[in-house]
Amino acid sequence: IAKARKTSIPESLRSCISGGAPLPLKVIKEFEKTFKTTISEGYGLTESTSCVCLNTSGEGYKTGSIGPAAPGVEMKIFDADDRELKPEEVGEIVIRGDVITKGYYNSPDETAEAMRSGWFHTGDLGHMDGDGYFFITDRKKDLIIRGGFNISPREVEEVLYTHEKVLDTAVIGAPDKSQREAVKAFVVLKEGESSSAKEIVDFCREHLSPYKVPRFVEFVDSLPKSATGKVLRKELREGYKDERLIEKDMKV
Numbered sequence: 562i563a564k565a566r567k568t569s570i571p572e573s574l575r576s577c578i579s580g581g582a583p584l585p586l587k588v589i590k591e592f593e594k595t596f597k598t599t600i601s602e603g604y605g606l607t608e609s610t611s612c613v614c615l616n617t618s619g620e621g622y623k624t625g626s627i628g629p630a631a632p633g634v635e636m637k638i639f640d641a642d643d644r645e646l647k648p649e650e651v652g653e654i655v656i657r658g659d660v661i662t663k664g665y666y667n668s669p670d671e672t673a674e675a676m677r678s679g680w681f682h683t684g685d686l687g688h689m690d691g692d693g694y695f696f697i698t699d700r701k702k703d704l705i706i707r708g709g710f711n712i713s714p715r716e717v718e719e720v721l722y723t724h725e726k727v728l729d730t731a732v733i734g735a736p737d738k739s740q741r742e743a744v745k746a747f748v749v750l751k752e753g754e755s756s757s758a759k760e761i762v763d764f765c766r767e768h769l770s771p772y773k774v775p776r777f778v779e780f781v782d783s784l785p786k787s788a789t790g791k792v793l794r795k796e797l798r799e800g801y802k803d804e805r806l807i808e809k810d811m812k813v
Contacts, residue, residue, distance in 0.1 A: 685699075
């Protein structure tokens with residue numbers, strides 16, 4: 562986006578599609594403002610063989626949504642007991658249809674776990690609005706549980722992205738001295754900027770409930786990502802430390 566602002570933008574550009582991982586709302590809004598077009602987010606999995614929903618541009622477009630279910634595909638939101646939830650309630654996204662795999666090769670236990678009640682359980686958390694549009698919250702396995710409360714890493718990240726000095730960020734659950742999960746934020750600062758763990762935490766306190774505020778902040782030059790741009794949270798959990806580290810762990 563920053564490079565595009567310094568160059569001419571093709572007048573032929575009409576719309577763009579994004580997939581792989583949810584985009585931060587701040588990035589979506591900056592992109593659409595810079596390129597003067599919408600960016601449509603799609604959703605699909607290896608198990609679905611293709612995109613199962615797409616937030617197409619034009620009438621009905623909703624910023625931050627992955628859109629309604631595609632023709633021939635059913636999508637719902639289930640709770641932990643496989644009961645369908647009402648609109649706006651957060652739960653696991655489940656799908657079914659002819660495009661969904663029958664199971665995992667030579668893995669009956671894994672197949673039984675994913676294919677329950679006739680639905681494929683995606684492992685993604687989200688909600689559906691009253692118009693049937695879906696919104697992704699987080700991966701189920703990435704959810705942070707602190708003192709009986711569920712904390713969405715993405716919710717904390719969305720707040721961090723609004724900090725004027727933050728370029729990129731990722732949030733994980735990290736054990737504290739009592740071996741309970743605590744919120745830890747990895748932060749990449751914009752070029753030429755400097756900050757401190759206290760500044761980041763104080764900012765979060767203004768926008769988040771106390772239990773969601775990071776207890777640890779680590780500044781890095783960049784985040785580990787896959788070839789498709791997904792943040793590799795597993796590497797962060799395993800103690801991501803290398804030459805990109807700028808500032809050691811800081812507890813606030």
